Amino acid sequence: MSSFEGSFLGATDKISPAAIMECKICWTPYDPAHGDDYRQIEPGTPFLALPRDWSCPTCSAPKEQFMVLEDPGATTAIEADAIDAMTARLVVDFREIWHAKMRDLPMINKMLSVEAVAFQMVEGRPIGVLISPWFMNLIVLPGKGEDWSDLTAGAKEIISFPSGDYEFLHNVREMTGGYKACSLFSPMNDFKTHASAVDVAQAIMIALFDKANLAETDRSEDIRAAREAELAQPDEAEVELVSEPTRRDLITGGLAEGA
Template identity: 45%
Template structure:
């Protein structure tokens, strides 16, 4: 039997609704990207799925990690009173977290809409399973909010900007290696993918003994 006390229930806030809906919208959108554009490319690890990990409300915005077969990003969604619709895709912005300041790049993906993303991995080839990738994502989101990872003696924004330049250069080298393979494809050695992940994941990404999956 249901008893009606007569007291109206508290309305759900717009931010709470976004937290319940938008991570799932991002997942569905990028699953479509994977199925229609990325599945058959050499940049995707087809043993992985798209997954939203650790999304939460932080300083009136929604923050979490979006895990995809070809990359892993920290994602920031706008506050209820923020309008990012006029921003150009590719716009850069720094966001401050307990562990430091990180550089993000703006994008838009219907139906979730506007968001900023910070790359942790621009290749997922070193992950052997979804479980391993999810564990690293959970460690990274925990590390993002850990003040113990902050180094007051360094310029974290500058460090991350330099890492992004290194990532882009390495990605170009990897693409060139894949586009022009030697006679024996097994001899391809892809350049390393330096990343800011070491700043917040506590080395978990590099510590696994699981074999990498292509």
């Protein structure tokens, strides 16, 4: 598709699927929520997905003559780009550890690989789960303008979520810089496939923000058993969790440090 003459210096990747475009010749808007009845374009069709020969229904100006009028999805797209850039560095850091130091150790689950899962912006900071062949950690990365390069490796910090308070350890890596990690699983030998580990990581991110997991008393076994049963459907053999959780305990079990 040709570039836009008046939008982000022609950078179409800066335009989100929700962008409302406007013809700069006759000011006719194209709203993806409404589509284009004249050309039988269905509602929900992003501007960038319009046919190559689509033109302004009022003055027949080509798509290249449209500019961004409003883009409600731009913030989301910018955040997604920022998360992708930061998690890419995190993955590179731990793949380097995997290849240089960990590959031949007996605690390694060679069915797994390094992957950042379900990262999202929470109060301006990327939060998600990092899977590796030897651990699964909840990770908090610095927000825009924050410099965590001076974190003391091994220092502890309690961070609160709707499901409770969790203990994180500080660390600094060459590519990633400073970050904070909460241990969920280690070692990872009970995961039979990488897909099953990803499923658990995604479930953890849901449970983390579920206030129902905030227990007034220690009810970890009940909640953990229920979560295991849920994740095991329809094939119980698909996901096997470790039998003994770490002290920082599993979010899937609803435990928080000090809960």
